[in-house]
Amino acid sequence: MTETILVTVNMADMNVVKSTGGLRTTGLGSCVGVALYDPMAKVAGMAHVMLPNSDIARETTIKPAKYADLAIPELIRRMCEMDAAPKSIQAKLAGGAQMFAGIGNTDILRIGPRNIESCKDALAKFDIPIVAEDTGGHYGRTIELYCVTGKLVVRSVQRETKEL
Amino acid sequence: MTEFNNFAELHMDILKEIGNIGAGHAATALSQLLDKQVDMLVPNARVIPFWEISNSVGGPEKEVIAVYLRVEGDVPGNLFFILAKESSRKLLKQLVDSRYETGEEYSDMEKSALCEIANILAGSYLSSLADFTQLHMTPTVPALSIDMAGAILSYGLLQYGQVGDLALLIDTTFFEGMEAVEGHFFLLPDPHSFEKIFRALGVPDL
Numbered sequence: 001m002t003e004t005i006l007v008t009v010n011m012a013d014m015n016v017v018k019s020t021g022g023l024r025t026t027g028l029g030s031c032v033g034v035a036l037y038d039p040m041a042k043v044a045g046m047a048h049v050m051l052p053n054s055d056i057a058r059e060t061t062i063k064p065a066k067y068a069d070l071a072i073p074e075l076i077r078r079m080c081e082m083d084a085a086p087k088s089i090q091a092k093l094a095g096g097a098q099m100f101a102g103i104g105n106t107d108i109l110r111i112g113p114r115n116i117e118s119c120k121d122a123l124a125k126f127d128i129p130i131v132a133e134d135t136g137g138h139y140g141r142t143i144e145l146y147c148v149t150g151k152l153v154v155r156s157v158q159r160e161t162k163e164l
Numbered sequence: 165m166t167e168f169n170n171f172a173e174l175h176m177d178i179l180k181e182i183g184n185i186g187a188g189h190a191a192t193a194l195s196q197l198l199d200k201q202v203d204m205l206v207p208n209a210r211v212i213p214f215w216e217i218s219n220s221v222g223g224p225e226k227e228v229i230a231v232y233l234r235v236e237g238d239v240p241g242n243l244f245f246i247l248a249k250e251s252s253r254k255l256l257k258q259l260v261d262s263r264y265e266t267g268e269e270y271s272d273m274e275k276s277a278l279c280e281i282a283n284i285l286a287g288s289y290l291s292s293l294a295d296f297t298q299l300h301m302t303p304t305v306p307a308l309s310i311d312m313a314g315a316i317l318s319y320g321l322l323q324y325g326q327v328g329d330l331a332l333l334i335d336t337t338f339f340e341g342m343e344a345v346e347g348h349f350f351l352l353p354d355p356h357s358f359e360k361i362f363r364a365l366g367v368p369d370l
Contacts, residue, residue: 010214010215011214011215011314011321012329013215026312026314027314027315027318028314028315028318029312029314029318029319030318030322031315050214050321050325051322051325057326058326059328063329066329099232100232100307138309139315140311140314140315141312141315142224142225156311156312157310157311158269
């Protein structure tokens, strides 16, 4: 048996794989791991979203994967280039935690929940169903999306590994 | 906006010196607390892409003890004090009792002790910087998290996220004696704080 090759997705980045292997992103805190999967075409896409909305961007060259509102359309587009069909894509979400509970009260502190909301809004615009999620809480996560099965494995410190 | 990826060597040297002064005082505080000698490495001031931030503490998935303080005042920023799990155990042992055995889980008392250590160290780190720069800096109440380094440190990058894909990190590592207790201070001033730091120190504009 050969080991499944997992392509790493960095913070504020995205990637798409087809047929075999999978995708992996590590250390999701308030960031959200968006895992999209087309079971018919066996195309998997993953984005490591950092911020909810590109309205707040003050940079000149925007990296779409960083912002939920830009990452999701771009990820869908790239999956479609690999023969995925928008109507058969399903979504799984993980992350969006509040790493430090109970300090201050600025917007930055609610960034996790806001990232999740924003991802959900963006997915709703494309009528993509969210079939599973492991979001919120106060802990970090590492996720792996497998291209053959569409399974999303969520690992965390001091908690049991989950399969979504 | 300050283009911190265009900082000259002079500016990086100043930021290193800031790390040096802050951590030097913190190391002294730790040394007094433990009644032992504490050494530190030459600090590092680096401009790094986001995803490399956790590399110096063992990678994004490495489980670490982190205490986070938001710095408020003239030069807002984020300050992290990071300890590897093994180091935190050694530190607790030295602080409490050499016969003391820690369990797999941290008790509330242990968490509170670690938080307090970090609070003392961060306090001396910041007050020495405030003295040096004559700028006003106050830390918020510290918050503790025991989790993956990547998940924790990404929290300090959110202010950078809005302006680019790079962060300026001032990292200082210190050690205690033969049995290495390795700790890291990560200071991530907000992007617009750099200008104020340089101005306060009379450094010519960029």
